[in-house]
Amino acid sequence: MDLKRTSFVDPSLRSIADKIASEQALSLDDGVALFASRDLHGIGRLANFVREKLHGDKTYFNRNRHINYTNVCALSCKFCSFYRKRGEAGAYEMPVEQVIDIAKRAAQGGATEVHIVGGLHPWLKFDYYTDMLSGIRRECPDLHIKAFTAIEIIHLSRISHMSIRDVLIALRDAGLGSLPGGGAEIFDDRVHDEVFKGKVRADRWFEVHRTAHSLGIYTNATMLYGHVETVAERVGHFIKLREHQAESLANLPACFNCVIPLSFIPEQSELGYLPGPTGLTDLKTLAIARLMIPNIAHIKAFWIMQGVGLSQVALDWGCDDLDGTVVWYDITKREGGGGTTHQELHLADIQRLIREAGRVPVERDTLYREIRRDPGTDRLIAPAPALV
Numbered sequence: 148m149d150l151k152r153t154s155f156v157d158p159s160l161r162s163i164a165d166k167i168a169s170e171q172a173l174s175l176d177d178g179v180a181l182f183a184s185r186d187l188h189g190i191g192r193l194a195n196f197v198r199e200k201l202h203g204d205k206t207y208f209n210r211n212r213h214i215n216y217t218n219v220c221a222l223s224c225k226f227c228s229f230y231r232k233r234g235e236a237g238a239y240e241m242p243v244e245q246v247i248d249i250a251k252r253a254a255q256g257g258a259t260e261v262h263i264v265g266g267l268h269p270w271l272k273f274d275y276y277t278d279m280l281s282g283i284r285r286e287c288p289d290l291h292i293k294a295f296t297a298i299e300i301i302h303l304s305r306i307s308h309m310s311i312r313d314v315l316i317a318l319r320d321a322g323l324g325s326l327p328g329g330g331a332e333i334f335d336d337r338v339h340d341e342v343f344k345g346k347v348r349a350d351r352w353f354e355v356h357r358t359a360h361s362l363g364i365y366t367n368a369t370m371l372y373g374h375v376e377t378v379a380e381r382v383g384h385f386i387k388l389r390e391h392q393a394e395s396l397a398n399l400p401a402c403f404n405c406v407i408p409l410s411f412i413p414e415q416s417e418l419g420y421l422p423g424p425t426g427l428t429d430l431k432t433l434a435i436a437r438l439m440i441p442n443i444a445h446i447k448a449f450w451i452m453q454g455v456g457l458s459q460v461a462l463d464w465g466c467d468d469l470d471g472t473v474v475w476y477d478i479t480k481r482e483g484g485g486g487t488t489h490q491e492l493h494l495a496d497i498q499r500l501i502r503e504a505g506r507v508p509v510e511r512d513t514l515y516r517e518i519r520r521d522p523g524t525d526r527l528i529a530p531a532p533a534l535v
């Protein structure tokens with residue numbers, strides 16, 4: 148597509164298109180203008196231009212299993228419907244053996260990744276976490292362990308009295324492969340103080356990720372949108388990610404792999420009175436993430452949060468990744484789902500969704516290396532398991 152010749156219903160997209168064509172970074176004002184524009188198809192064409200320049204028609208997914216080892220949490224974030232206090236109905240903590248067993252069954256079923264996050268449990272000792280990682284590593288040497296948000300890492304630093312760097316080294320030595328990038332919420336102190344008080348602010352979140360990158364540990368980055376933030380604060384979040392990524396790319400051995408904008412689900416949270424984002428907000432936010440952050444390779448439509456249908460549409464609005472099979476996800480569940488946390492997409496369904504959108508499904512590992520399997524046995528041929 149020749150962006151210079153593309154016409155837009157909204158003339159304000161013209162100057163933005165020219166910047167994108169000449170690979171100039173978009174400004175805060177550009178991002179706000181994109182959110183203000185009603186030319187949804189124009190925004191989609193721009194985001195699709197960047198998406199196809201980076202990835203063509205390839206659309207990535209992986210075979211993964213989410214494990215939420217505990218919902219007991221010392222904090223009580225207003226937007227969170229997941230946490231429980233110890234002893235409260237529904238509170239749980241999985242013994243290490245249970246986590247290892249789930250990981251083992253996932254690996255036997257063909258998963259290449261476990262994605263492990265939980266609440267900030269006040270009584271679990273640091274050994275619990277290292278035992279969990281080393282146990283999975285021992286039982287499933289080829290499984291990539293993506294685990295712990297920045298706030299969990301800071302919690303581990305507090306309970307172990309170790310620096311963030313030493314915590315990450317200890318976790319890496321026990322088997323940690325990468326960080327999933329949750330807990331970023333919105334990188335803005337006003338929003339933070341209104342709804343995320345008690346959680347770490349942006350500077351500490353970036354400190355954890357920068358330290359991980361300095362140790363060669365790749366990470367992802369989320370954004371929780373559609374609650375009390377303004378569109379300017381959303382755009383500011385993207386710009387901060389772009390700037391930190393530029394630093395990591397220039398100076399550090401690892402960086403951010405993927406941005407995952409998460410659509411806020413108000414049900415069962417203290418912010419349940421808010422309406423939550425609409426489908427148009429979801430599509431625009433995903434597309435504008437693609438446009439504002441061209442230096443992070445992948446933008447994920449996380450089907451659990453945006454819904455399967457909209458995630459499929461988002462493949463034309465800048466997204467090149469659909470996450471994976473997931474299986475169980477306790478953090479959020481939409482009303483009408485029968486209250487279950489069993490949220491699974493089968494491999495054939497993911498591939499069908501991608502093909503139906505005119506894209507090419509590509510199974511990847513956590514670090515976005517393309518996976519090849521023996522069609523007869525389903526066993527991994529590449530990348531070699533030793534690299535996982």
Ligand code: SF4
Pocket residue numbers: 220221222223224227228229230265266267298346
């Ligand atoms: S968002 Fe995380 S830190 Fe906050 S209450 Fe929920 S589980 Fe705890």
